[in-house]
Each structure stands twice: as C-alpha cells, then as structure tokens.
Amino acid sequence: MSLAKDAGRRFARRAPRSGSGVPGSSDPTRHGGDPAGTGGPRGGGGPAGGGGGSPHGGDDRSGGRGPRGGGDGPGDPGAAGGTGPIPALPPVGASGPFGRGTDGAWPTHPGRTLLVLAAWITTAGLALIAAGRLVHLDDAVAWPASAANALTPLLYLPVYAALAIGFALRRSRLMILCVLVAAAHLVWTAPEVIPGNPDEAGQGSARLRVMTANLLYRNAEAGRLGQQIRQASPDVIVLVEVSPLTLAKVRESGALAGYRYSEARPEEGAFGAAVFSRFPLSDAAAPEVAGSMSLRATVRVDERRSFVVYAVHTISPTSGDYARRWRAQLDQLQEEVRAARLPVVLAGDFNATRDHRPMRRLISAGVRDAHDVVGAGWTPTWNADMVMFPPVLRIDHVLASPAFAITSYQVGTEFGSDHKPVTVDLALR
Secondary structure, three states: OHHHHHHHHHHHHHOOOOOOOOOOOOOHHHHOOOOOOOOOOOOOOOOOOOOEEOOOOOEEOOOOOOOOOOOOOOOOOOOOOOOOOOOOOOOOOOOOOOOOOOOOOOOOOHHHHHHHHHHHHHHHHHHHHHHHHHOOHHHHOHHHHHHHHHOHHHHOOHHHHHHHHHHHOOOHHHHHHHHHHHHHHHHHHHHHHOOOOOOOOOOOOEEEEEEEEEOOOOOOOHHHHHHHHHHHOOOEEEEEOOOHHHHHHHHHOOOOOOOOEEEEEOOOOOOOEEEEEOOOEEEEEOOEEOOEEOEEEEEEOOOOOEEEEEEEEOOOOOOHHHHHHHHHHHHHHHHHHHHOOOOEEEEEEOOOOOOOHHHHHHHHOOOEEHHHHHOOOOOOOEOOOOOOOOOOEOOEEEEEOOOEEEEEEEEOOOOOOOEOOEEEEEEEO
C-alpha cells in the first residue's frame, strides 16, 4: 500500500491531474486512470484520488472521494476535479515586493536603503551640531559654530523628514535619535515664534518710539527709508552703516527735517552710525571697540528722566578673526549694561540671534528683547534684498532696560538695504 502511494505521488508531480486529460485518449492519465488516482485497478479510486475507476481506466463518477477530499490526485486538497495544479501561495506574513515581513519591517530595497542611509547621515550630523551647542563648543570654536547656531530655526528642519522616514519604515533607533534632536530644536526655537504679552504703559510714563535701520553703506536707494520714517514718526532714530552716500540720501528725502538733535558719524565703509532725536542729546561718544566704532549718547526725555541710547553694529562673525572681534564687542556691551547708572536702549544690527551665547549673555545682563516681550513671532530682518530667498534671520534688535515698558514691535519693509527697519514703542516709567 505504501509503495502504491509513493508511486502515485511521484507520477502526479510529472503528469496532469486526472480528469484533465483529452477524452478518447489511450493514455490512462488522460482518462483519469491514474494508478494512484481515480482509475486504479481497485475500481474505487486511488488512496488520494477522487472518483472510482474501472479496470479499463474509465471514469466512474459514482466512485468515492479520496481521503483528502475533493481533489483528483495526491496533494490537491480542496480542488475541484480536473482543474490542474494550483500554484503554491506564500506563507502567511511573508514579504512581497511592496509588503512587509513577519516582523513588520519593509523588505530590503535599494531605494529604501538609500533613503534610510540619508536619514541617518542627516540626523547624525544635526545631532553632533546640537551636542556642540549643548557643551558650548562655540566658546572654543567660534567659527563655524556661530554660523550654525545662527541658522538654528531652519537648520534642524530636515530632522522632521528623517523622523517621518523612520516611522514609515519602522526604524526605531533612527526615530529615537530624531525625536531627541527635534525636541532640542523646538526648545530653542519656540521663543522665536510663540506669542507674548506686551507691557502696559503705567500712568505717568514717558512714551517714545524708537526706530533702527541698517542703511547698507553702498545703498543708493537709502532715501526710500524716508517714507517709513514719516509714516512711523519715531522720536529717536538709530542708523548704522551710515556712509556719506547713505546719509545724504536719507537727508534728501526730507524725513529728518523735524529732528532738532542729532549725532552723526558717517564713515566710508560699514561702521558709520547716527542718532536723530526729538529729545535733547548729550554726552555723545564714539569709542572704538574691537576695531569698530560704537556710538552712544544720553537722551533727556524730560527734567526727571533720561536714558542712554547705543547705536550697535557689531562685525559679522564670518571667520575666526571676525568671530573673536564680534564676541569682544558683545561682551563689551554686556559690561556697559551691567555698569549703567541710567536705563539703556541698545538698537541696531547685532549680527547675532538669540541662538548665540554672547547675545543671550548680553540680554541676561539686564535688558529685554522687545521682540520677545511683545511676542512678535517669526519676523526676520535679514537678508531683505535677495530676490530668490526671503529674509531668514532676525539680527536687528532693540534691547531695553526693565525701566521701560515695551508696548509694541514692528518690522518695516525693504528699502534697498539688506536689512529691514525695526520700530518699537517704549514707555519710560
């Protein structure tokens, strides 16, 4: 009996199932006379067969069914007689070209492999930059750490794409690293975009409006700022990158005619400065700090209240030497804020963002960033003259002592410079 079964199985692999043959053929396999199938000499069908057979191989449809039921030959469970072999199905959970395997992971695919590799490289690089910031690497390596920190709001955005890749392809370790980097990014960036609560000017406060603008020393269209000066009508104007060209253009606009008091120190190049005021100015000075002029003057608001205004323009930290000078300038401002006997207002182009430690140290010395107090949101001021890209960095600031209530903050429009002007409303208590 077992010999017949073995012969039947082997023959069934090589020949079509019984019942699928051509009628009238003399080949017993074409008439269903499979020795192990339906036409065996026992007349009742083979052990795995379906229908009974006659000694002549005829198809006796009244015969019984094999022990596996429904099939005509061995190993054909549940199939109707005469349908031929059924292709094997993949095991449950097996991965196909577009499916996932039993472990839920995507099958190996060159495109996906490259995608995951790119996500790992991007996230690892951003993680190193973030780690450098956490350990204050910019103190030891001012450049290019200062550039990387300046771009914090935008630099880390690719980590969210990497996180999506890790989630879609079930890469748990990649997702963990992405979440850590993204969390650091959100903590650092949130103060730049979340809304705030402007101060309320108390009764008896002296209200004044301050405008600051970087003219761009070679800007032949600097006179266009005059329209914004007339519209905002500031009480104090702080200008940097004041060259003979840009100062002449703004004066020609006629917008400065109503300012009785001024201290102007134009210079060829990028480090001239000027202050125009409706209030009297005194004690003007322009000391050199780390190789650049730093203009300041005392503004007398009334008989009881005065403050010191600084026209700030630090050098851009675009190299190792420049970064050291930039840090020295900001550190000098920090010392002067701590030593100040009068309230101070620092306005101008700091070439720094809140993501730079020297800038954060300056603010912690005893001044407040008008943007942060008001909660003005995403309002970058540089680079305003690029056609292909919008401004991306907020490096123009107005910082004021706590003696001032800060009631509003506004960024102006482009006027030919690479910076936008900033206007702030203050109330000296």
